Amino acid sequence: MSPAILQQLPEAARASADGQKRQVDLWVLAGIAFAAAAIAAGIAATGVSLAYFFQPTAALIVLGGTFGVMFITTPGNALIHSARRIGGLFWARRGSPETQIEEIISFARIARTKGLLSIEPLIEQASNSFLRESLLLALDMNDRAHLEAALQTKLRLRERHGEIDAKTLDVAGGFAPTIGILGTVVGLIDVLRRFSDLSSVASGLGTAFVSTIYGLALANLILLPAAHRIRARVVEAFEAQELTVEGVLCVFDGLHPTLIRERLNCYLRRKDGLN
Template identity: 35%
Template sequence: MDKLSFIGVILGFAALIGGNFLEGGSWTSLVNGSAALIVIGGTLGAAILQTPWSSLHRALSVLFWVFLPPKYAYDQGIEKIVQWAQLARKDGLLGLEPIADKELDSFSKKGLLLLVDGTDSDALKRVLENDLYRKEQHDLQAVHFYESMGGYAPTVGIIGAVIGLIHVMQNLADPSQVGPGIAIAFVATIYGVALSNLLLIPIANKLKQHIAQQSKFRELVIDGLVSISEGENPKLIKIKLNGYIT
């Protein structure tokens, strides 16, 4: 669990509500259903319109990474690769076939199967790097969904503000309608800017960091498998891969 994500969300919105309270306002002054509908609905609609289904599905599936990020145990990964190297040196590359069948990580499993099939090191590296690049780009396109929402939210908030002001102008003769109209105008702007800067853009940046960690771990796997393919000493492989630990 990423406690910093929880702290960040709570601190950001607590500062917003607390600042409003210190200015003499109440938390109820920031609650407006019409403004929320305009900003949230309009932002979602615009972002969904520009996003392919595959990217939208991936964006929803990785959202939990913000609070429950995937863990990459570099120490364990290195030890596992060293064991593969020792087995390959003892029994040959075909000795890795039972390991490949049991491997749970799809990326590592693909690399092991390529090794077992006798793929040369250059082709092995090329195939796995291409696979890494495609997976990384697919994930980054998914993250762009949240970035685009962060870009649209303030603009939609301004649209909500204009709608509120239109209602105010239409009801100047009725003082009871002026207050609600002004409330929608200003609260919609707050919703748009706050949603963008306190939630959506930080979510996108946090997901990018996890994608970078995922790619780094897969680069480690590629280097390890290529080293095994070239018949390097397991001890040398371990020393080389330890450079990924920071």
């Protein structure tokens, strides 16, 4: 891309073109650290060694059983997509609505002065994929109603994909405690098999119930919180993409940048809970 064209890009898009680095979501890391510290402190307060809770057999039953259920209930491509979505939870969303508005207005200025097709060389450097795809649709369509329908369909599909990812973790979180109980029953059977040795029975009972703890912890500390976090991210992305849809329609209509800014600022006021 030539320097002349690059200079026309919105600031947010230029930052993306220059290789903007992702930032770690500190809230997620803080939540994990806080939960782990609280649980470790609670266990330490009972006087029981943390090493006692590391039971390979219990972990094998709970993790293997839970992941097996996920393989049964969820198609392979959906599992891969869910795994990528979980990995993305550790990274904060880049950009702000204000920056996105400025980027859309920059495209609108160019389209208004030089024609809609003049933005085509700049689209690849847009700061996010949804904006790129939406602008390309605007170039390919002549009818506003058809463009709006296509953008709304794309918006709903993205929302549905996020819900599918969250549902995958919801299902796994529902089964994990039950599989933990299954592991406990297996442990109790082993204890009863050695019932003649009372000392081994006492220690075996404690070991057996570790499976239940694993199942509850996997569900309530990892799977279900991750599902809720995915839904929160989907809502956040949906709001940003709604703004993008409205902005691209304004660019398509050739509206004045001042009017576009006023329209898009309504989304900021709605997000802040203002009238």
